[in-house]
Amino acid sequence: MPRTADHDARRSQISRAVCTLIAEGGMRAVTVARVAERGGVSVGLVQHYFPTKDDMLxxxxxxxxxxxxxxxxxxxxxxxxxxxxxxxxxxxxxxxxxxxxxxxxxxxxxxxxxxxxxxxxxxxxxxxxxxxxxxxxxxxxxxxxxxxxxxxxxxxxxxxxxxxxxxxxxxxxxxxxxxxxxxxxxxxxxxxxxxxxxxxxxxxxxxxxxx
Structure with a gap:
């Protein structure tokens, strides 16, 4: 998979996890650890793509x-x-x-x-x-x-x-x-x-x- 496609896929994967957490419990439910767990990625990867909560939102x-x-x-x-x-x-x-x-x-x-x-x-x-x-x-x-x-x-x-x-x-x-x-x-x-x-x-x- 090309790097740019992989980049977009990872970001979408993480953002879908954020959407799910917001739907379940609002923005308070969104933490880096929970996003990583729900998205099936590492905490470091979440922080790499989304440094802040507002970026994730x-x-x-x-x-x-x-x-x-x-x-x-x-x-x-x-x-x-x-x-x-x-x-x-x-x-x-x-x-x-x-x-x-x-x-x-x-x-x-x-x-x-x-x-x-x-x-x-x-x-x-x-x-x-x-x-x-x-x-x-x-x-x-x-x-x-x-x-x-x-x-x-x-x-x-x-x-x-x-x-x-x-x-x-x-x-x-x-x-x-x-x-x-x-x-x-x-x-x-x-x-x-x-x-x-x-x-x-x-x-x-x-x-x-x-x-």
Missing amino acids: LRAFHEAGSRIRARVGEHIRAGSAHRRPISAILLDAVCELLPLDEERRAEFRVARTFSARSLDNPALADIDAETAEGVRRDIAQAVHNGKECGEVDPGADPAVTSLRLAAVTEGLAARLYRAPEHSVVPADDTATEILRAEIAAVFTGHCRQYG
Whole structure:
């Protein structure tokens, strides 16, 4: 295996261990010794790749984000292949941000831990803010595309509507994570229906992109 590939593989192996520990017990559960044990590597190797906890958290945050982006990309590819309207593809995409199963719940806890840590770290805060803005921009692009294909009213403002949809998604995700077993919004089809209704309020037309 080339050195660069081995380097990336080791970093990913360690970051997956960090993600698992954060999902299980938050940042307090992350120690060099525990990461090394969970990742099946030496303490020295962990310290070599990640000198500080923030370094480990940042990589774990990127690792979780990469998995989400990969799933969203698959929704887009599958939706286009099956000629689904943009609104349906967008719904599937934003649902990847909700902690509706163990994998997404673990990813959400990593993101939540990162956001909390960023309150005292300006460098992490910039990354956290840019990540959130990236989600909003992606939604805005979907709204823009919806205007072009007839699903969204020509007078709709993508910036405003994307902010609204991003805020609803973020708030719903936090609500589901906080107390899924006691929440008035159960982590099932009801959560999806809430987002479906919000998207339907923006995507009020019919798709013309497939003729």
